[in-house]
Amino acid sequence: MKPIAGRRGLSPSRTGQGGTAADPVDHTAGIVPVVLFVAALVVLAMGGGSNRTDVASLLYVRPLLVLLLGGMLLFVEKAALRSLRVPLLLFALALAVGIVQLIPLPPAIWQTLPERSLFVEAAAAQGLPQPWRPLSLTPDLTLQALLWFTAPACALAGWAAIPRNRRIQVFVAILILCMTSAVFGALQASQGADSPLYLYQRTYEGNAVGFLANRNHQGALLAIGFPLLRVWTLLPAKTLQFARARLIMAAIGAVALIPMILLTASRAGLALGGLGIVLAAIIAPWRDIRELTGTAGRYVPLLFAAAGIALAGLIVFFGRALAFDRFLALSATDDLRVRFTPQVLSIIKAYLPFGSGLGSFDPVFRIFETEDMLRPTTYNHAHNDFFEIAMTSGVAGIALVAAGIAWWAWSGWQVFRDRSRLGIGMMLGRAGWSVMLILMLASIVDYPLRTPLLGFVFALSAAWLASAGYRPAGGVALQHGAPPVDEVGQAGSLQEFNH
Template identity: 40%
Template sequence: MALQLIPLPPALWTSLPGRSSVRTVADVIGSTQPWRPISLTPDLTLNTLLSLLPPAAILVGIASIAREDRMRLLSVILVGGGVSVVIGLVQITSRDLYFFRITNPGYPVGVFANRNHQAALVACMLPMLGVFAGLRQGARAGAKLQAAFAAVAAIALLPFVLANGSRAGLGLAIAGLAAGLILYAGHQGAWSSLTRSRAWRLSAGAAALAGVVLVGAAALYSRNDAITRISSATTAEDQRFQFIPQMTHMTADFFPVGSGFGSFDSVFRSYEPSEALLRTYFNHAHNDALELAIEAGAFGFIVLTVLLGWWATRAAHYWRDMSRDSSARRFGRLGSVVIGILFVASLVDYPLRTPLLGCIFFVAACWMHLEPTGRTQKTD
């Protein structure tokens, strides 16, 4: 991002792809070409760069604390997520307490402006509750109480998912609930005696059970907007898919340097078809992989490929042998699930562009680097 802000001489920036319309402006008014950076919207690129400060602060803070303290962040995230859920309940009951002018009124968006982002947070909380439920082992009253609290919290979140009305959130919640069941079963040693094929069948069963639970809740719950939107909406009606040809064209026009981080809205306006013009505006691509390619070009492809490769490698490290159990492995698996949920959510929206979910992403990444202790055990 910083490189995209460095001013370049006219002979250099005018030769970059996708700059012909900018170059024409000075030619028409008879002015000399000024020095310009790679970014077509340097102010927005600077804003994007500054938006990385909260996740960077989280990363620096986590690096300076002990491994046990990194695990304790789970409770902090769950409490913060719970606060957002409570705010969402107030929003749907009082139609008030929205923090942003442009939002989804009437829906429980919590501390966010977008209901899809709140749904992604809830989906991440479900596997976290599975790990939280098994933090205390044994038959002690405290362990049973903590597991019961986590179960009640997970059940309480299900109507919230349906009231949110997010189609992507419903699917992610099913995945998150299934992952939570699997992670909790791992805490209880249920995986230690299973073969790999039986483990996969059990995982599929957990996913099916999670789906049945949510669909059953939808049948009993009067406000099942997510189910209704799935059955009624078509691809052509959803701008996220309708504008894919234009966004693909944008990627090709600005490749390999990109148009600059934060420039999507400004650049897309010159590609938006006239028949699709509305009083609203298309602020993001609602597909972060595609938006990254538009704004960062080849560099974006490289970063995304490296990130996906790292995640797949670390996830395989923790999930390959489910019979081995330790605190590091539990949190490593949880981190892989949380990042996986946010990756999938990013294919239909932009959750990682919010400070809160960006910080959770970095915490989950740090959990994936809690190295196993090297001994097989069921409790720590």
């Protein structure tokens, strides 16, 4: 059987030295950082699907992440950080914004900040001297927000610590996370509101939420499954039979994701799922499918698309398409996101240029909440993370978001424009760009990235994108005529057969 060419060639070691065919293969080399990475992912799946202050699982999630992060850092080499310069810089600056907000300021300076008069009057009414206060109005919640950074830190450190020839295993782990959460959510929905499989007390009982507490967040997680499955079909395979079997499994998985998204009852998830399908289609040319399936391969995408549409139609017919029903019943006047947006924008303006402090949205919103906004439940987030970042971190947060989006757009242009290095690393870069797009769009109507689990996935996707676009200066020279080696240590083009 003719092997796929993605397996040909030897991956260089982490020191940049090439191997020889006679060298013994150490299958355990680099396994420890992979184990630490997967352990962090499991911890987040089991308890990092919500970031509320009253979630008990965070009591063990955060300490475990700190320990795992420390272990990963032991395996990080300086050279591995070069490709992650931009994500690490943005991460460090965002962390610095929160730390600066906790520095106490003298009363003479603090009282001049916008919208502090209420607190000044409260102290004066009690006859108390004005104390030194930090910029954040809620320093305890700002500290809580800073603890969130342990999740993306683990993702970036883990990617840097894992040897290039094992980075495919990281990608597969994220794909398994998506598909497992889909199955887990289906079991929750099938058992109803009293299902013991719900991991959080505050959740959407009766809906498929998987490893998360919010149905919109689950919808976003499932939507990224489509581009990930597409990249999975492009990975090197030992035999043609395995490549064909993987293609079939990926197609079945993609079709199965459609009813799983419908079961979430998430309108955003429904729209993002459609986007995920489009992104999967543009990640790479479809000629590999024809090569694997022969002349009939041109009809394979159409066949599975028809199967997905038919399955979705059955779900709608039997009344289980909760997301579709809510989409048809959508009313802007009844959506609190739309109704409260003018007030949120006024709060943003009130606290510029410094913001009210990370994590302070809930108590600060109550200060500005009018009588007609009162509800039995709390409006604990802006349901638009871009607005909430602007409100809580001011101009600094707005600048960081703008810089991050600009880097994402430029890097995306590079990885989709570059057709000279269509290796695994480039495909991972396109997948990372796609995942970031889905999660950023989800953040317009909700707050998925505030969950440690999706924050981890987002940071890892940024690492994929950064690694794909990285070209080391004065890198290791390749033999004449040899194909380029990409960031995951694989040489050769994808799904190209040796003849």
